[in-house]
Amino acid sequence: MTEPTTEFPPPKILTLSSTHKPILITQGAEGRLYKTPSPFQPNQFCALKYRPPKPYRHPILDARLTKARISSEAKVLDRCYREGVPVPAVLAKDAAAGWMMIEWIEGEPVRVGINTWLGERPEDDAALDTTQEDETPLIDLMKRMGVAVGALHRTGVVHGDLTTSNMMLRPWADDRLPNGHGDKTEKAKAVAGDVVVIDFGLAMQSQSDEDRAVDLYVLERAFASTHPRAERLFHHILDSYRESFKKAPGVLHKLEDVRMRGRKRSMLG
Amino acid sequence: MSKRPATETSDPALTSKRPKPPSGVTMSLERIRLEHIPESYRVYGALFRDVSNASFLQAQLISRNPEFEYAFVDASTVLSRAHLLAAVWNAVYTSVEGNLRTPNVHSEVVASLNINNNIADGYRRWGITPDKTKDLVVVKILSSPDTLGDAQQEKDVWTRLTAQVKGRPVQLTDQEIAQVTDWQKVRKYYKMNGAPVLDQTKDEAEKRKKMESLAIMGMALRGL
Structure with missing residues (x-):
């Protein structure tokens, strides 16, 4: 599990059944973005933002930072959406696991x-x-x-x-x-x-x-x-x-x- | 009705995998497909109008009668299929992860509809209420397929359910749900009153879509 692989392991949530294979869209320093079927909207896709654990950080600190960052991003999106700022809506999140799913924006x-x-x-x-x-x-x-x-x-x-x-x-x-x-x-x-x-x-x-x-x-x-x-x-x-x-x-x-x-x-x- | 064709991704490969209900059986029970949960899970849903035995059903839940392991949701608090399924998905996911906050996956569905962590409050608002619940959404979640096959399992669930719930079954569609939604209640429960995004939206279908998103977001951000 800890041995380095050339392909990044996807988060656990993406290893569970899904009709379409998730597609890795971008990969930044902090996280990755996948396009994957929406969990509960048939025939629609969503964007899954995943912040993988950082091996160079102390595990407890790492878990806390990841959780706080996912939560804070979700909160900002919620606030913007409510106020009518055009942003993707949040569909689901598991901050402890380091992911959130948001609306897929076409275009x-x-x-x-x-x-x-x-x-x-x-x-x-x-x-x-x-x-x-x-x-x-x-x-x-x-x-x-x-x-x-x-x-x-x-x-x-x-x-x-x-x-x-x-x-x-x-x-x-x-x-x-x-x-x-x-x-x-x-x-x-x-x-x-x-x-x-x-x-x-x-x-x-x-x-x-x-x-x-x-x-x-x-x-x-x-x-x-x-x-x-x-x-x-x-x-x-x-x-x-x-x-x-x-x-x-x-x-x-x-x-x-x-x-x-x-x-x-x-x-x- | 509230679907925006522009943003909807229709993919024949996705739809073709949805099997038709077994022929010869007229039932309003539907097998619900969710993504990102183990394949062994089976989720069934139905909507009953004019339910006359809500008090009895709630009593069965309270006494933890194993014959009545369902998620009973007061349909007036549901604003669309996606809204309901967001809670169902969350409950199944939480159960798979071993993080249930309530006694079982079915009660978790009801608690998942809440935007705060108060479980009793969730039951009271979204759950079945004696003398008040008229229309009822029922969700049955099974963690493994039946050895006799899906068709048989579906039939069994439906046979038992129709014997237990005294009401008129209808399809669990956005149209049917919209007929029983109490919008005032939904707006209050999800703190939508005064949300600028709703005031800015004139088109009624568009507005409902935004309300659905606000509700789902509130659930996803529960406790934040």
Whole structure:
């Protein structure tokens, strides 16, 4: 049991009977995400988030940390869902065993949508093509991202790891396209859908401008490095964020300080 | 009725594995398939309307009559099939893990519907109540298949159940459940009053789906 294997052993819960084999979706430093049939919703899938035991930690401490982290993530999701922030619902959990099952969100990460939209254009093109084409669908997506982050912050939750990979684009039920644009191209479809925020593994409850500003700063930096060709449009996220709750202007003000000094606060006096 | 086609994953491979009920027997008992529990488990469910012997049934539970080992759930506190099955799944899982908090897997179903750890409170709200319970959900959980086969087992469970519960059996569907749900009670028990997500949702089917999620989440987070 303790001998190292090349393939990670799945959690016990996934070794019990199921009609479909669980699929390992991602694997982070802290945990793994599987796609597996929902335990009690026929013909539906769910996401199982599993935090395996860490052999390098003392077992008692390890058990306690794992349990606390699963519970805290579940609590944050519950709070967000109640408040109407678009997040996956929790279906079941066993914090002591290190797993929770959450609603499976259909669609692609926002990262993929934006990259599909941007297509294969060469990078140095960015400055040139501002007048070339109608960017409304992409700008519309950016605005929806700002609204989603604003809703999250209004609720008193900071995400801790906002990136375009931690936001999903859940397809709209109808084939509606952004902003009645009427542009039925594949491109516009790539950036259509509701923004659903995922992965609250580093989230915490906070109402402080500082924490919220750092959240935005992390997103800004991640966005710039993931989508350099769309960086000039990032301000649309902040513009719609500004309108999304009362304290947002203060947060954006703070963001300027954070930009000056970076994510970490100085520890020197 | 409350299913959103956009998010539903329909997979023919999954559905084709569901056997039809044995022919020739008209019964409202259903074998319920759950995932991530040992294959040996058999779960049956039924809904009875206008039950007239609730007091008798509750007395059997209290006296721990082994002939009446069922989960009896007051149907007015159930808001959908998925809501009920979340509790059933939790009870079976807890039993498999050896972590039952109540005397058996059936009482665990009722306690699992609660959003706090107060077991007596769970029985009182979700369980069968003399003179009050009109419509009743019955769940039977068996940890091993019958040697005579599933069809026979299903028939036996149904024969015994219909002799014990005096009521009108109907199918355990979302539609039938919705007819007997006491929404005010459900909203209160799951602390949904004032939840912004429900005020923001206009579409009635969508709203019920969100209420279902809120209830399931409340159960999953019990005690937190």
